[in-house]
Amino acid sequence: MGNAAAGYPRLAGLPKNYLADQLRYFADGTRNNAIMSGMAKPLTAMQVTALATYYSKLKPSGKPALMPTGTAAAAGERLALRGDWDKGIPACIRCHGPGAIGVGANFPPLVGQSAAYIEAQIKAWKEGSRRGDPLGMMHTVALRMTDAQTQDVAQWLAAQPLVPTKTSSATH
Ligand code: HEC
16 A cells, blocks of 8 residues: 555555556546656556556555544445435445445445545546546536535545445445
8 A cells, every 4th residue: 555644545456447547547637646647658558557457466455544533424424325315426335336345447446545535536526637537427426525525535435444344335
């Protein structure tokens, strides 16, 4: 796992094609990040495939962050597991799977990511500085989320174990 406190993402065990797509997006400006664009631009197609294969085969490790206390944790949990239907926000686990461990090649895991990273991605989709999500799914979700919801759900997700427990996979 990277340096979560600095907002670097988990790469280990992410789907290979997903990782390769992200590297291409950093190179072509679909995703904007000064550090990552600089690293991704010089990569050849073969290097992209090799890197994506390597990271997809690593086992994620690391400890979950501390669970926020009080109403923030409850609000974050509600959004992750049930969504906010008044605002048209589906539960995160609907697409990201029980325990937010990811589903198939297109829905990446959210567990193992830091709150800072998750929050920054939602903001990037809102502003349009991150694109490439199929059918604009995350752009749509992000536009409906308030800053408080973004922070609460990011902190709750960051506190989840890498292997789901009963509560993190319950759909209520
Ligand atoms: C309608 C389906 C759908 C729902 C609901 C959904 N997501 Fe996503 N999410 C996706 C897809 C598809 C991707 C991969 C697209 C991409 O990264 O470009 C994604 C990617 C992400 C990523 C990027 C992960 C990474 O490794 O960079 C984050 C963070 C994220 N979602 C957070 C959330 C949160 C938080 C919620 C709940 C509030 C949520 N998502 C709900 C479909 C969904």
